[in-house]
Amino acid sequence: MIAFMCRIIFIVTASLVFVVSGSGIDNNTSASELGDWLYDRYETEFYGFVESRQGWRLQDDPFEENETISEARFQLELSKEFDWGIIRFKGDLVGDRVLDEVRGELRVLNIAFSPLKIMDIKAGRQIQTWGTGDLLFINDLFPKDWESFFIGRDDEYLKAPSDSIRASFFSDIMNVDLSYSPLFNGSNYIDGSRLSYWNGAQIAGHENTFNDDERNRFFRDHEISMRLSKTVNGVELALYGYNGFWQTPEGMDPATGKGIYPRLRTVGGSLRAPVMGGIGYSEAGYYDSHQDKNGDNLFVRNSEVRFLAGYERELARNVTGGLQYYLEWMLDYSDYESSLLPGTVQKDEHRHVLTLRLTRLMMNQNLKASVFAYYSPSDQDAYFRPKLHYKVSDRWSIETGGNIFTGKDDHTFFAQLEDNTNVYAGVRYIF
């Protein structure tokens, strides 16, 4: 039944995408008139898109189907301004053929207001981001959606929403951001349902998905993020703190074999400034995995120090390049080593990653060609994200790209995804 409904929604949305195309080439579709009318009449902003996206594996995966993504998506965004603040809504309706389901995804539903001149509040479902890394995160412990990232959904979907109250205070001394979530949000990680992965012993897929024990006690399984920031002579400085849980199940309950989200505290700092005609930045963080204080509990990930440094600059007109170095340094490594069971895969003490980004804008910036590459010399694996995005008109855009994984061993971060190497294409109509 669900499969049938899914197919129907998929077909309806997909045909909507193409039917609207007939009237959509000019800029006066009824949808945009509705948007203008709502704005004029009720000061309600109305915006959205329909899109269809399809992606395939480039090789056989013994554990998964051929398609990595096959979905039709309808997004609607509404916002209304009042004297006291703003209410925002953004939601997606998705017909997903890979998981054979139709689902709603509420991305944004919040109120934002300024109770004091020096204070902003945003309460409700929201997307949050901070930190300096480019597709690398150290002090940003807000939820991510890695599955979306690896199957070629729009970049927007890498950031998953969190249900939080965020309070920001602004002063000449410094700015303070506090974000409190009464219930741990967590990231969408690779669990085998769509992408095959290393389950600790072997590569597995949708018939052997990873199960976890959800953190679900309100006001007890809560998390808090904090940032202090200040700009001094063009140098952006920030200090961060987080108290909550690992964003992905970095522990295991030996009794049930299920993944668990161990407790995690982090502190860190970052700086970003113009350097030699470009932008240089650096960020570091200490991950205190305090359920495994000594690092000898093999069921909980050890504490870590993480570090990154990056530089981005224009290489030629309309061409920019970026380079980053990233380090995960496992603490108490000898305790980790001696706690290992015979036959288990031993992780390295240091995981080094280099990233390269190249972006070129062409055809009056309507065509954007980019590639982002991760390469780990310690894991000996790599991940490439080539992408072409073309704005056919103000309303239509098409996109194609790939997610290419390669590596020596099955168990490393990117190499485990090797059989998921995929290409995708999508078309979007914006109203």
Added chain:
Amino acid sequence: MKKSFLLSGILMLHAMIWAATLPAEGIPGVEEIVDRANKVAYYAGDDGKARVSMTITDAQGRVRIREFVILRKDVSNGGEQKFYVYFKKPGDVRKMVFMVHKRIGANDDRWLYLPALDLVKRIAASDKRTSFVGSHFLYEDVSGRSIIEDDHTLVETSDDYFILNNLPKDPSTVEFKSYKIWIDRRTFMPMKAEYLDKDKQLYRIVEALEVKDIQGHPTVVKSRVRDLINGGETVSVFSDVSYDIGLGDIFTERYLRSAPKEARR
């Protein structure tokens, strides 16, 4: 009431006399012309706001629209400035913010805010002669090319214009060989600029199509750039222009993440 009316009448009269007698007072020096034109074109009031609609027509006649609100605040008259650009249309850039802290004799600081990711990105691109949002206008046309980057010569004084030729001090940083600029003798508003490429071929024309007086400041309310080599043009229309609106310091990360009411309305 009557007194203030009288006073403003006298002031106006003075202004008219001043304007009328200006040409007779001789030609100002070239540096003074350049300085005044720069201030008239980019520094009207202490701050300002405008709603901009750009119509970009490419060589094949395809049309794209960009709509945004631009807020500006001068740190010093003729010196540093801050710009805040809040996009309204098209949908894929809606609510994005582009912010510039313009420096003199140094690279500008530029930021981009992507609302869908809640991401504040610092822009590495330092080349000011790249297209602004895919239009035929360049970043430098929007924020103003620093007057210290060119050598200026007054080549002609017609009844209406001071005509200046401008040579870049560092030719490697620009795509043009030189450009000629027509400055209105009465208002000091630059009305037209013609750019010659390295082969001395005219390839680009920027012109003011309509100038209005807004709060005592001559203001370009319609302008056009034409690309004579590849074809295509962009026309900008400025509406809701106002000056001295009392902008606070909205040029910070706080207002990237939550746009000020001056930008939203």
